[in-house]
Amino acid sequence: MRAADPALDSLQGLALGDAFGDRWFSVPIDELSDALAVRTLRPAPWPWTDDTAMALVLVRHLITWGEVRQDALAGDFAAEYGREYHRDYGPAMHRVLRGIGSGGDWRAITSSQFEGHGSYGNGAAMRVAPLGAWFADDLDETVRQAELQALTTHFHPEAVAGAVAVALAAALAVRTRGRRAPGRAELLTEIAGRLPDSEVRSGLRIAARMPDRTSVRHAAAVLGSGLLISAPDTVPFALWSAAGHLDSLPEAIWHTVAGGGDTDTTCAIAAGVVAARTGLADVPPAWLAAREELPDWVAEVSTSS
Incomplete structure (x- = not known):
């Protein structure tokens, strides 16, 4: 199952970023800045959230089917929610996943959200990096599969664009394993060039034009760091951060959390992308010991592959 290796690396990184970032969630920005200046770790344990819970579902689905099968995936998301509903799911996802779990048609449920516009939250993007790593050999397929998985919970085009952007970032990261990392502007420009006209694409283009000396606080203020819990307000910053720390x-995680905002999700996205390239070799053992363990099947698949 060699094709799964980068996806599993991405999954492990995503879970680490999620758990690390969640421990900084809602910390006042001044306190955050002071602690980050000396890189003080938050106390263990570091539980992971719905970002990781949904990514686990997605990776296991790919291992089972080799592709996104929307009816099955929607059911898988709802079943996992039924077991792990305490994982900080957002209000819209509570409604969506309860509806699907009760036997509702996911198409009707997702498209009826927010007066028929659908959710443009960051949930479809936060979980998708391992899928990008899985389909890294074919960028067109990466786009198609990212869209399919997004639509099972998020009907809005911006949410879909955000998911596609993250999947492409992870796929491109995998394709540079063992070689020089692309520059930040190079990577962000390539991703934006493959997206439809959208706020997400505009945000990535702005991010690509930012000078190298741009501070994290300034980038977060301009691009957004997830305070609005939307894809346009989350994905450009998370990918800007990842693209500057691909090695x-x-x-990448320290840099991303310094932006504040929805830190579990921005860190999950950035770490999922970077880990698709690096794996976890340079992660301090104390971080992995603090992070909540992933289900046993992850280690079993890693060993068998």
């Missing part, structure tokens, strides 16, 4: 997963 170090710990640096």
